[in-house]
Amino acid sequence: MTLRAQPKASHFIDGEYVEDDAGSVIESIYPATGEVIARLHAATPAIVEKAIASAKRAQPEWAAMSPTARGRILKRAADLIRERNRELSELETLDTGKPIQETIVADPTSGADSFEFFGGIAAAGLNGSYIPLGGDFAYTKRVPLGVCVGIGAWNYPQQIACWKGAPALAAGNAMVFKPSENTPLGALAIAEILNKAGLPKGLYNVIQGDRETGPLLVNHPDVAKVSLTGSVPTGRKVAAAAAGSLKHVTMELGGKSPLIVFDDADIDSAVGGAMLGNFYSTGQVCSNGTRVFVQRKIKAEFLKRLKARTEAIAIGDPMDEATQLGPMVSWAQRDKVLSYIEKGKAEGATLVTGGGIPNNVSGEGYYVQPTVFADVTDEMTIAREEIFGPVMCVLDFDDEAEVIARGNATEFGLSAGVFTSDLTRAHRVVDQLEAGTLWINTYNLCPVEIPFGGSKQSGFGRENSLAALEHYSELKTVYVGMGPVQAPY
Ligand code: NAD
Numbered sequence: 001m002t003l004r005a006q007p008k009a010s011h012f013i014d015g016e017y018v019e020d021d022a023g024s025v026i027e028s029i030y031p032a033t034g035e036v037i038a039r040l041h042a043a044t045p046a047i048v049e050k051a052i053a054s055a056k057r058a059q060p061e062w063a064a065m066s067p068t069a070r071g072r073i074l075k076r077a078a079d080l081i082r083e084r085n086r087e088l089s090e091l092e093t094l095d096t097g098k099p100i101q102e103t104i105v106a107d108p109t110s111g112a113d114s115f116e117f118f119g120g121i122a123a124a125g126l127n128g129s130y131i132p133l134g135g136d137f138a139y140t141k142r143v144p145l146g147v148c149v150g151i152g153a154w155n156y157p158q159q160i161a162c163w164k165g166a167p168a169l170a171a172g173n174a175m176v177f178k179p180s181e182n183t184p185l186g187a188l189a190i191a192e193i194l195n196k197a198g199l200p201k202g203l204y205n206v207i208q209g210d211r212e213t214g215p216l217l218v219n220h221p222d223v224a225k226v227s228l229t230g231s232v233p234t235g236r237k238v239a240a241a242a243a244g245s246l247k248h249v250t251m252e253l254g255g256k257s258p259l260i261v262f263d264d265a266d267i268d269s270a271v272g273g274a275m276l277g278n279f280y281s282t283g284q285v286c287s288n289g290t291r292v293f294v295q296r297k298i299k300a301e302f303l304k305r306l307k308a309r310t311e312a313i314a315i316g317d318p319m320d321e322a323t324q325l326g327p328m329v330s331w332a333q334r335d336k337v338l339s340y341i342e343k344g345k346a347e348g349a350t351l352v353t354g355g356g357i358p359n360n361v362s363g364e365g366y367y368v369q370p371t372v373f374a375d376v377t378d379e380m381t382i383a384r385e386e387i388f389g390p391v392m393c394v395l396d397f398d399d400e401a402e403v404i405a406r407g408n409a410t411e412f413g414l415s416a417g418v419f420t421s422d423l424t425r426a427h428r429v430v431d432q433l434e435a436g437t438l439w440i441n442t443y444n445l446c447p448v449e450i451p452f453g454g455s456k457q458s459g460f461g462r463e464n465s466l467a468a469l470e471h472y473s474e475l476k477t478v479y480v481g482m483g484p485v486q487a488p489y
Contacts, residue, residue: 003038004030005094005185010040010208011047012191014054015201020044026181026208031097031327032318034364040184043207048216051205055147055174056222058202063144063172067122074119074170077197081112081162081190088189090319092158095183097327097366098281099318110448111162111190114464117448118170125469126171128476135482142473144172145248146224149217151238152179153229154329155284155388157186164227165190165204167468173225174203178217181210182329218242225472228252229286231386232412232457250461250471252286252453254386255414257435258407259289259443260397263297265419266441271305273419273443274392279313279370280444282326283390284333286458287415289443291376291383293397293407303374303394307353310370315358327366328389334366337389341371344382349373349393378406386412400429408434413456417443436462 005028009017023041030037043051062070081088088108093100098107118125128141150164157179168175179187191206207213211234218226218241225248228238235253242249259277261270277289294302318326328334341355354371361367368389376383376393383393397403407416416435420426426440436454439445446452446464453462461471 003036005037005091007038007040007185007188010184011043011051012188012206013047013051014205015195018047018050020047023047023208026184026210028095028184029330030094031329032365033362034366037094038185040208042181042209043213043216045216047207048213048220051176051207052147052217052220052222054202055176055205058200059144059146059172059174062169062174062200062203067126067170067172070170070172071119071122073198074115074122074166077194077199078112078115078119080193080197081108081115084193085109088158088186091189092186093318093326095157095185096154096329097318099323099326101321101324102281107156107158110159113448114162114166118166118469121466121469122170125466126473136480137482138477138479141476141478142171142469143476144473146173147222148173148175148225148227148472149223150175150177151214151217151226151228151230152177152187153286154180154182155281155286157183158190160229161187161190161206163463165194167463168472169199169203171469171472173472176205176207176217176223178207178209178213181208184208214238215241218247219244221245223247225249227461227471235459248471250453250463251459252461252463253414253457253459254388255286255288255412255454255458256291256384256386256410257287257289257412257415257417258291258293258433259417260293260403260407260419260429261295261298261302262418262420262422262425263295264421265298266421267298267302267305269441270419271302271309273417274306275309277417277443278392279310279325279390282328282368283337284329284388285444287437287444287446289415289417290387290391290393291407292392292394293403294394296396296398299396303352303372306372306394310353310372313370315367315369316361325370325390328368329366331366333388334368337368337387337391340382340385340387340389340391341368344373344376344380344391344393347380347382348375349380349382350375352394354390378409384410400425404429404432408432411457412454414454414458415439
């Protein structure tokens, strides 16, 4: 029987699909129905070796091409992604359960932006510098690292595959990418498109696998860099393993970000921002503003509007363009989120809306109601731990200094947001918030032009923007002596 989204094979290596049945089976499940839509195999050590060897073989010639020529291929990939947006968005929806209303505007298109941006700046973004030293001089050049490994999370499978692949390739590296075992499909489609765009074989390989497979890549001596998108505990393990052989690392990890709404804010915008920052992708977004601090004077009005708009969210079949909220990615994630909701109730938070399973959808799907808790206090579990589901915590506050301190009182430091109409306060507050990416009067917008990444336990390194090129290359300095050597002996 042909499954609904079965790819030609599990892995894409050296420009073609490759299978090795000896790998353990990975079932790809459509989260809206529980249906198995593809059956793949995790990479065996032989597949890992094949992927890394192919990348290692292909990389020097790619690095020797002019950045403009490399960029041309990446831009062609961007065009192909856009042409196939509908088909790729449907695949992303099958992979993740995210509604097509979202994937059609946010997933392949974001990947295309990434290839377009890095394809475009490859020629200008890798320049070195000239350093005058009197008679002598020096110059620097940016050189690629070699074989880079990308390891993805399940919330944005195609976007993550592109956000790591595009800057790595633009800088002259090869990539071996391992998607999450929950969402194995999207990255294969990206590899196929890069191949069609003319990317020489071996430069972007995709292999499947789980937490057993990841270490084979991270520990491999031929790998120069690892970029992980995942949870903090995984980040600690991967960074520690990479340190064993001093590999470069980028860590895009979890968060529990504060979103602060002052009483002079445009309440409708703030409610919209808070909803986007908690319910988009069914709440499975690392940068979500899951601790919504609302100044006490506007609390009642904020909650009233938030409740009405949350209860109007259309939950259901992700392939229906009217659906705004789909299922969680997996049964395990659904259970995890439901258990946090129970903890919220048990620890005394006020349930404003949601709090269970929606009754208008099939019992087989991994659905959870969009949920809002009010009167959440800093000590509650739901205010401290990353839930990664559609659960918003609303906390009260009185003054600016207090909310900054409470906003920062977390081990995470991925993102933060402020809604206020006071321009100076907005800048004063974001200046003091400990986070890598911050928003004023909006939330969760991550266009490719701006750096994205975290501080504290949320990680290090940056994706997107010129900064990402720096994380996929290193500086080489050349000192040029112009006169005779002055030796003291
Ligand atoms: P996860 O940490 O369970 O897994 C992430 C990836 O790491 C998977 O591909 C997994 O197979 C792999 N992995 C697991 N153990 C490994 C090991 N020891 N060595 C190498 N690889 C290993 O995360 P997840 O559940 O897939 O994703 C959710 C998490 O990702 C959340 O915490 C979320 O905040 C975070 N996330 C962060 C960002 C960001 O950009 N900062 C974006 C999306 C998701």
